[in-house]
Amino acid sequence: MSYWIITVGTELVTGLTLDTNSQHISERLGKEGFFCSRQVSVPDDVAAIAEVLNEALASCDGTIITGGLGPTSDDVTREGVAEGLGLKLIFKDDLKAYLDRWYSRFESFQDIVYRQAYLPEGTVEIPPTTGSAAGFCLDAKGKVVIVLPGPPGEMSAMLESAMPFIRARWAGGESYFIRTLKTTAKSESWLETTLRDIMVREDVDVGILAKPGEISVQLRVRSDGKEAVDRIMNEVEKEIRSRLGRLVFALDDETLAEVVGRLLCSQQMTLAVAESCTGGLISKLLTDVPGSSAYVKLGVVSYSDDAKINLLRVSPHVVKGYGAVSEESALEMASGIRRISSADIGVSVTGIAGPGGQRARKPVGLVYVGLEAEDRRDAWEYNLSGPRWVVRARASQVALDAVRNYLLDRAGAL
Amino acid sequence: MSYWIITVGTELVTGLTLDTNSQHISERLGKEGFFCSRQVSVPDDVAAIAEVLNEALASCDGTIITGGLGPTSDDVTREGVAEGLGLKLIFKDDLKAYLDRWYSRFESFQDIVYRQAYLPEGTVEIPPTTGSAAGFCLDAKGKVVIVLPGPPGEMSAMLESAMPFIRARWAGGESYFIRTLKTTAKSESWLETTLRDIMVREDVDVGILAKPGEISVQLRVRSDGKEAVDRIMNEVEKEIRSRLGRLVFALDDETLAEVVGRLLCSQQMTLAVAESCTGGLISKLLTDVPGSSAYVKLGVVSYSDDAKINLLRVSPHVVKGYGAVSEESALEMASGIRRISSADIGVSVTGIAGPGGQRARKPVGLVYVGLEAEDRRDAWEYNLSGPRWVVRARASQVALDAVRNYLLDRAGAL
Numbered sequence: 001m002s003y004w005i006i007t008v009g010t011e012l013v014t015g016l017t018l019d020t021n022s023q024h025i026s027e028r029l030g031k032e033g034f035f036c037s038r039q040v041s042v043p044d045d046v047a048a049i050a051e052v053l054n055e056a057l058a059s060c061d062g063t064i065i066t067g068g069l070g071p072t073s074d075d076v077t078r079e080g081v082a083e084g085l086g087l088k089l090i091f092k093d094d095l096k097a098y099l100d101r102w103y104s105r106f107e108s109f110q111d112i113v114y115r116q117a118y119l120p121e122g123t124v125e126i127p128p129t130t131g132s133a134a135g136f137c138l139d140a141k142g143k144v145v146i147v148l149p150g151p152p153g154e155m156s157a158m159l160e161s162a163m164p165f166i167r168a169r170w171a172g173g174e175s176y177f178i179r180t181l182k183t184t185a186k187s188e189s190w191l192e193t194t195l196r197d198i199m200v201r202e203d204v205d206v207g208i209l210a211k212p213g214e215i216s217v218q219l220r221v222r223s224d225g226k227e228a229v230d231r232i233m234n235e236v237e238k239e240i241r242s243r244l245g246r247l248v249f250a251l252d253d254e255t256l257a258e259v260v261g262r263l264l265c266s267q268q269m270t271l272a273v274a275e276s277c278t279g280g281l282i283s284k285l286l287t288d289v290p291g292s293s294a295y296v297k298l299g300v301v302s303y304s305d306d307a308k309i310n311l312l313r314v315s316p317h318v319v320k321g322y323g324a325v326s327e328e329s330a331l332e333m334a335s336g337i338r339r340i341s342s343a344d345i346g347v348s349v350t351g352i353a354g355p356g357g358q359r360a361r362k363p364v365g366l367v368y369v370g371l372e373a374e375d376r377r378d379a380w381e382y383n384l385s386g387p388r389w390v391v392r393a394r395a396s397q398v399a400l401d402a403v404r405n406y407l408l409d410r411a412g413a414l
Numbered sequence: 415m416s417y418w419i420i421t422v423g424t425e426l427v428t429g430l431t432l433d434t435n436s437q438h439i440s441e442r443l444g445k446e447g448f449f450c451s452r453q454v455s456v457p458d459d460v461a462a463i464a465e466v467l468n469e470a471l472a473s474c475d476g477t478i479i480t481g482g483l484g485p486t487s488d489d490v491t492r493e494g495v496a497e498g499l500g501l502k503l504i505f506k507d508d509l510k511a512y513l514d515r516w517y518s519r520f521e522s523f524q525d526i527v528y529r530q531a532y533l534p535e536g537t538v539e540i541p542p543t544t545g546s547a548a549g550f551c552l553d554a555k556g557k558v559v560i561v562l563p564g565p566p567g568e569m570s571a572m573l574e575s576a577m578p579f580i581r582a583r584w585a586g587g588e589s590y591f592i593r594t595l596k597t598t599a600k601s602e603s604w605l606e607t608t609l610r611d612i613m614v615r616e617d618v619d620v621g622i623l624a625k626p627g628e629i630s631v632q633l634r635v636r637s638d639g640k641e642a643v644d645r646i647m648n649e650v651e652k653e654i655r656s657r658l659g660r661l662v663f664a665l666d667d668e669t670l671a672e673v674v675g676r677l678l679c680s681q682q683m684t685l686a687v688a689e690s691c692t693g694g695l696i697s698k699l700l701t702d703v704p705g706s707s708a709y710v711k712l713g714v715v716s717y718s719d720d721a722k723i724n725l726l727r728v729s730p731h732v733v734k735g736y737g738a739v740s741e742e743s744a745l746e747m748a749s750g751i752r753r754i755s756s757a758d759i760g761v762s763v764t765g766i767a768g769p770g771g772q773r774a775r776k777p778v779g780l781v782y783v784g785l786e787a788e789d790r791r792d793a794w795e796y797n798l799s800g801p802r803w804v805v806r807a808r809a810s811q812v813a814l815d816a817v818r819n820y821l822l823d824r825a826g827a828l
Contacts, residue, residue, distance in 0.1 A: 011623040013450045014592050015441030016630060020432060022455070027429030036427045037462070039455040041436070044621065048451070072606045073613060074621045103603075110607045130799055151624065153800040178428055189517075192486045193524045199487060207458065207488045209425040210565065216430060273715075279701025280694035283715040287693025290769055290802060292717070298725065299715030301687075301697040307712045311754060340725060355704055385544055386567045388704055 001170040002037040003029070004056040008067040008077050009150060010043040021066045021155050027253060028159060029064075032167065033175025033226075044068055049080025053145070061170060062144030064159075069133040069149045071113040078118055081147055085140050087120040095119070095134055102132045124165060129157040137165045144169045174222060177229045181217045181240055182250040184401050191215055194243055203232050212390045213397030214256070246408060249401070256400045257285040257292075263407040264295040264345075271403060272298040272341035274312055274333040276324065277351040277367065279303060281396045298341035302333065308350075312336030325350050325362055327379040330370030334379075338372050345373045345406065349399045351382075353391045367395045371402050375410075378402075415584040416451040417443070418470040422481040422491050423564060424457040435480045435569050441667060442573060443478075446581065447589025447640075458482055463494025467559070475584060476558030478573075483547040483563045485527040492532055495561055499554050501534040509533070509548055516546045538579060543571040551579045558583045588636060591643045595631045595654055596664045598815050605629055608657055617646050626804045627811030628670070660822060663815070670814045671699040677821040678709040685817060686712040686755035688726055688747040690738065691765040691781065693717060695810045712755035716747065726750030739764050739776055741793040744784030748793075752786050759820065760786045763813045765796075767805045781809045785816050789824075792816075 005025050011017040022039040029036065037060055042048040049068070056063040068077030082089050095117040103113055116133045119125060126135035131154040138145050146162045148155045185191045188210050192199060195217065199206045205220040219236055221229045241248050250259050264271055273282050273296075283299030286292055300311060305324050308314040314324075314332040322328040330348050338346025351367030358364045365384040371377070380402065384394040419439050425431040436453040443450065451474055456462040463482070470477040482491030496503050509531040517527055530547045533539060540549035545568040552559050560576045562569045599605045602624050606613060609631065613620045619634040633650055635643045655662050664673050678685055687696050687710075697713030700706055714725060719738050722728040728738075728746040736742040744762050752760025765781030772778045779798040785791070794816065798808040 009623065010621050010634070011630070011632065012437075013440055013453055014444050014632070014634075015437045015439070015450075016594055016632060017623065017625060018432075018434060018437045019453075023426075023429045023432045025429070026427055030428050036429075037457065038466075039427055039433075041453040043451065052452075070624075071603045072622045110603060110610075112606060113603055153804050156801075180430055189485045189524060189527055192526060196524075207424050208486045209423065209431065210484070211431060216425070218425065218428070218430060220424070220428075275694075279706070279710075280689075280697025280713050280715070283694025284698045287715070287717065288803065288806075292693070293771075296693075296715070296717050298718065298721045299694050299713070301694070301701070301710070301713030301715075303701065303707050303710050304712065307755065311712065341721065357707075387570075389702065390567050392702075 001173045001175070002035045002060045003144070004060055004063045005036055005039045006049075006052055006056060006063055006065045007039070007041045007150070008044060008049055008065060008080070009041070010074065012041040012067070013043050020152055021150065024152065024156055025064055025066070025159060029166070030176070030178050033177055034166075034170060035176035044074045044076055046076050046080045046083055049077055050084030053081060053084040057141050057143045057145075062146070064146045064148065066148045066155050067150030069116065069135070069147070071116055071132060073112070075115070077147060078120065081145070082120045085120065085145075087122065089118040090121050092117050092119055092125065095125070098128060098134075099132060102128070126158045126161045129154055135162065137162055139169070174224045175226070177221050177223065177226070177233070179219045179233045179237065180252050181219070181237060181248050182254075183215050183217065183244055183247045184213070184249055184397070185215045185244065185247050188215055191217065195240060198236060198239060201236070204236055212386065212393040246405065249404060255285070255288075256397060256404065258289050260400050260403050260407070261286065261289045261292055261295060263404060263411070267407060267411060269344040269407070270295050270297045271345045271347065272296075272337045272343035274300045274302055274337035274346065274348040276302055276308070276333070276349060277353040278349050278392050278396050278399070281392055282349065282399055285396055285400065297343040298337065300337055308333060312340070323359070323362065325352055325366060325368065327368050327370075327381060330368035330379045331372070331377065334370035334372040335377070345371065345403060347371050347399055347403050349395050351391070351395055353388045353395070355388060365391050367391070367398070369395075369399045369402050371406060373406060376406055415587045415589070416449045416474045417558070418474055418477045419450055419453045420463075420466055420470060420477055420479045421453070421455045421564075422458060422463055422479060422494070423455070424488065426455040426481070427457050434566055435564065438566065438570055439478055439480070439573060443580070444590070444592050447591055448580075448584060449590035458488045458490055460490050460494045460497055463491055464498030467495060467498040471555050471557045471559075476560070478560045478562065480562045480569050481564030483530065483549070483561070485530055485546060487526070489529070491561060492534065495559070496534045499534065499559075501536065503532040504535050506531050506533055506539065509539070512542060513546060516542070540572045540575045543568055549576065551576055553583070588638045589640070591635050591637065591640070591647070593633045593647045593651065594666050595633075595651060595662050596668075597629050597631065597658055597661045598627070598663055598811070599629045599658065599661050602629055605631065609654060612650060612653060615650070618650055626800065626807040660819065663818060669699070669702075670811060670818065672703050674814050674817050674821070675700065675703045675706055675709060677818060677825070681821060681825065683758040683821065684709050684711045685759045685761065686710075686751045686757035688714045688716055688751035688760065688762040690716055690722070690747070690763060691767040692763050692806050692810050692813070695806055696763065696813055699810055699814065711757040712751065714751055722747060726754070737773070737776065739766055739780060739782065741782050741784075741795060744782035744793045745786070745791065748784035748786040749791070758787060759817060761813055761817050763809050765805070765809055767802045767809070769802060779805050781805070781812070783809075783813045783816050785820060787820060790820055
């Protein structure tokens with residue numbers, strides 16, 4: 001079954017807001033075997049919404065629309081859907097009662113909020129969760145239409161509520177299954193060469209895709225039987241793992257920080273991080289994971305030489321002699337953060353994220369990672385390319401990967 | 415002039431990768447007065463690319479396509495564009511020479527990389543910057559087509575190279591101008607009510623849009639004269655500022671972290687951050703800004719009580735008596751980080767980001783912000799709603815806003 005995602009908002013097409021809803025929906029429905037054949041963003045405009053909805057219904061099995069259900073006058077998705085499908089908008093008393101309760105927390109509110117009490121006729125209402133707006137499901141021209149609010153938290157909760165409706169309508173058809181092997185391979189073309197014979201298999205479509213610090217192999221199979229798919233996927237995954245070994249760090253939507261967290265938990269180890277050029281990003285990635293307080297003991301963002309010397313006890317001679325961006329400084333930062341935090345593992349990053357800050361023989365992108373544990377003290381040099389945010393993302397990935405590799409070594413040694 | 419953005423990649427429609435290119439392009443071309451009427455993502459599929467390209471050319475003045483120009487066999491945007499427009503692909507010797515140089519850094523590479531030496535006939539080549547693939551511009555059916563690689567760093571650099579081509583083709587028509595006032599207003603409907611008479615003006619289209627911790631007012635004017643637009647925009651902006659005061663924190667794409675950085679620089683003040691539930695996000699946001707090392711002295715992610723007590727010197731009695739998530743702990747964390755960093759301002763956040771961790775009378779979303787400076791010591795309580803990442807984003811925003819407000823007070827007092 002294939003479907004479109006339509007996200008509505010002038011803030012999207014003008015670039016003010018990054019659309020994260022499309023990714024979430026594609027990933028979530030992909031787990032059920034449903035294939036998104038197109039993602040579209042349009043402005044808050046009744047005619048544009050009506051037009052794209054009809055295009056979607058003409059070319060796939062349904063569509064999921066998000067955004068434009070709020071209280072303000074530029075929220076016109078209800079009107080766009082009604083116009084596109086030739087439906088009337090009906091005032092719902094239960095939604096009005098909900099809105100009265102919801103807005104009672106504010107000192108005052110205006111009647112404009114009652115716009116959210118209207119839904120197109122013949123819809124199945126999805127009750128609001130944390131927000132003020134309801135979503136809705138409907139059958140149109142034999143296709144499925146699901147309309148959800150734009151705020152990502154509300155959207156994802158209501159998408160779950162809509163899943164039984166979606167499954168009931170789309171059950172039984174051919175499905176599209178995906179499995180993604182995330183790797184720390186160095187280049188796309190190396191990976192393509194290494195997997196060349198697998199890439200040309202007839203029974204599975206293999207794609208390679210790169211983002212900073214992470215190159216993935218995606219296996220895709222169209223089939224009406226999950227068992228046969230699993231057999232093929234398992235076989236191909238096993239073959240790829242046998243060639244790539246530890247370069248494969250995760251499956252599907254698991255992040256490197258989650259893998260590191262899982263390894264730390266299973267080995268009952270704790271971690272502390274000293275960051276310079278990554279400026280808090282590594283701590284942020286680690287603590288994006290719920291429950292990470294169990295193994296992240298401390299993070300220090302030692303952006304200044306002072307902080308490296310006074311707090312992490314990096315020797316002033318090292319900073320002066322080798323520079324703050326050096327293997328020696330990385331090693332002392334790792335030792336320092338481990339000592340002051342009493343964590344089992346200390347990891348550090350120091351480097352030049354750019355665009356400024358480059359020095360003689362220290363170009364933008366030069367990054368050192370240090371790691372200290374009871375039985376290991378090591379540092380690595382990297383020359384990373386790209387703009388500031390890419391260098392920071394890559395540096396965070398290689399630092400987390402150093403921790404992963406240490407923990408894998410250690411598990412092997414136990 | 416209106417255009418579409420087409421982003422190509424099975425990784426996009428399957429949700430593996432978040433599309434950030436569309437936002438960047440919309441924002442960049444918006445500054446030139448060009449209006450994106452639709453953003454579309456399609457899979458790596460020759461027919462799908464050809465189809466959507468022709469839809470775009472039928473309904474607007476041109477299109478910008480990104481992605482699918484790499485070396486691997488699923489990179490088929492060249493083929494899709496050639497098929498859609500009925501053009502031949504031509505082998506370019508200069509691109510082959512570039513590829514030979516580019517790939518010489520690798521120990522070995524395969525002939526497959528030469529796929530990137532082909533471009534549709536009649537195109538203006540955009541030389542590669544950091545990556546291996548060239549982009550290209552062409553005139554098709556009287557419309558503009560710009561094709562750029564997918565990696566965001568390469569894409570944004572080449573988009574700049576393509577700007578003269580775009581401007582030359584699109585000069586002279588009606589433009590779409592946008593100005594965005596970012597605010598820390600509490601609710602969309604409050605803002606709509608406060609600005610109700612402005613929202614119904616005929617000469618400017620006013621939109622309100624919310625994301626965690628930030629509600630924006632977007633002013634949009636369609637016109638063929640920039641001066642008249644500026645006059646209207648300035649008048650409306652002035653009126654909105656007179657009603658909202660400090661709630662307006664930035665214009666257009668400036669972030670709250672950039673505003674805080676600018677205020678710190680102009681007052682020659684330094685900042686240090688102690689974070690608990692935000693786990694490094696505040697430091698990360700501050701140091702996303704190039705040059706932030708001039709004013710960010712130190713960040714500490716004191717996720718554990720131990721770190722709060724041993725490193726930040728929060729009194730164990732405070733942690734025991736009031737809890738780590740309390741006004742008293744926030745105040746002591748702010749004092750502690752200020753003391754150990756010798757920064758002028760210490761700011762702290764402690765709270766419960768969820769989904770776990772809630773305690774009696776301490777629900778998920780309870781967050782305290784503390785701030786200490788020479789002439790100020792204060793703390794604030796917030797009850798933030800939403801999933802973990804939303805609570806973290808909101809908590810970071812309110813903490814940065816506390817610093818902004820302190821610096822604004824201080825500037826007023828000087």
